[in-house]
Amino acid sequence: MKVVVQVKLLPDAVQAPALEATLRMVNRAASHAAAVAFHTGKTSRNDLQKEVYAGLKADFGLSAQAAVRTVKKVVDAYATLRANMRAGNLGPEGSKRHRKAESKPIVFRADAAQPYDDRILSWQYDARTVSIWTTAGRLKGVRYTGQPDHLKTLREYRRGETDLMYRGGKWFLLAVCEIPEPQVYQPVDWIGVDRGTTNLATTSDGANYQGRRLTRYRRWHTKKRGELQVKKTRSAKRRARRRARRESRHASHINHRISKEVVAVAQRTRRGIALEQLDGIRERGTASRDQRARLSSWPFAQLGAFVAYKCRRAGVPYLEVDARYTSQHCPRCGHTARNNRPSRDHFRCRRCGLAGPADHVAGVNVRDRARSAWAFVNTPVPQRN
Template structure:
């Protein structure tokens, strides 16, 4: 849960000094971990605890700094194993493997309940800082967020400074909702021309989103060519605007899809699109569109909204869903004469191509659910 902090001038200065010191300490611990090749939480904590305390950190912040560093190296190793940083021997991978991890001055710092306490009635927090504990730091959020915080907040909260604004990312443990047995599935085909198309025929057009992205792309290129200080300031100010627009759009689409599935008593079937950027080969003008397409984010939003609503969710193999006929099952490239039209060369069935693909996804979702929930039915 993202919660905005409203510190006064003195409180903001103390928070800034605290974040700076924590990330300076994280850099020190990271260099030590890299030099000695010690990356586990407990071992790194034992190795660096004394030096971190000597920098001015209290016991719990020092422990959290060591754990943050260990977590960063664990994430780096996972990305290397997954191939996200290039193949063995590539320049990018060699660079990250040959240097210790560095932390930005405003990188997030976790706090547990010993360092951070919430006064919900007053809408304030008390937080550890370098010069002494800060009390009565105001926070603000919506009423829905406030109710969630009061009912479900547990564990750590991350202190974050973003574009001069202060936030706490609070962990909320919300109980699982029992998944309702679905009466069929609502298939969702994710795409670029249409961000999402359902098997009911609802199409969420990507035209507006892609228009905004292309405008931002042109503006970024223009400002980068100019290269002056004012141009760089404008680039920095606008860097998250496109991401915020895409996130709001994906939230809206995800909510509509899950609400429709819940209303009709169905589950949601999505394509498993993992690794699509590596599999798909496109012409150069189309690559920017694919790589800026937030399909993974939309899938995550649908997944968590479905989980909170108790709606069944399955991910299906997307192979040939766009070339197969949802009526007779015939698969052929010729079934897709162009991007938007599907016309089966076997039975003559015609439909919008994305709707046909979504119906295939819905059918696979029902089959996969039956195979898992009723494995011995046959």
């Protein structure tokens, strides 16, 4: 499986300006190539490279391989744009956002990430340095650092290209690593996980990861962003974006922590992990006005994605099951009714009297559905005589 390892570059006072000038120049060149692709309609790699390759070298001072990587960057950007349009991520055809996206060429930010390959960036793992191409010449001995497990993964499994990124006044390298996937073991049982907003995750074992602190944190950031948006100045907009990124990083950190703990328990007990399928969760019911923003921005899918890829890395079986009525279905007698859940936090079966926390009951139902699904998939097909 492919993973991206991030390490921090530590350029000195001479190296940093060269990296900054390079990033600005290659993104100017990429914007030029994107404009040519837009006006000529040539968005395939070979056709676009024939159009702009000589100009990127002569007019922007790019080396041969840097020009090739810049063309590939532009081609990938247009491929992503077309995919988003087909998926409806930019609104329906004819909408203002859709028309705006298709009516002008792609423009790259001055500090947008730039891809490098092994011809223009080489690693010295023992010295923890890289040699990297810049418009001012080859920079050798640029130091980098990172977490010990990231550095170990980088040394053993790095394959493919590396992106140079400038973010928040710091330099980073994002390297693609190809990690072999362990064989998935046969689970002895399953852990059902119910996701929510009040409780971020509740397992069938009874483990509960509350979201109240994160809710307060997000509400506070929303209030501060609103205060900044009222000012309508460039500085206020920049600070609002910085707050949004900080909030997103905090939510991602919490989702990483939850998924890591759940996967570790499953691996230790030789069980699988089952989650609800939450496709179209925002369309299933109506929410009050003050709940819409919270539901639309809540990282449900991110937590599921983190659990899924951590399961793949650990060889833990992973399933997604039908989410319908998991919080209204009684796991003991099978009775399903809306009034089995008299409040958000409580479950009480109207037929057999089973009672407990609603999210825990939902986690148990997810686990039971995973048991049934796994048994059905692994049941041997009877042989015909």
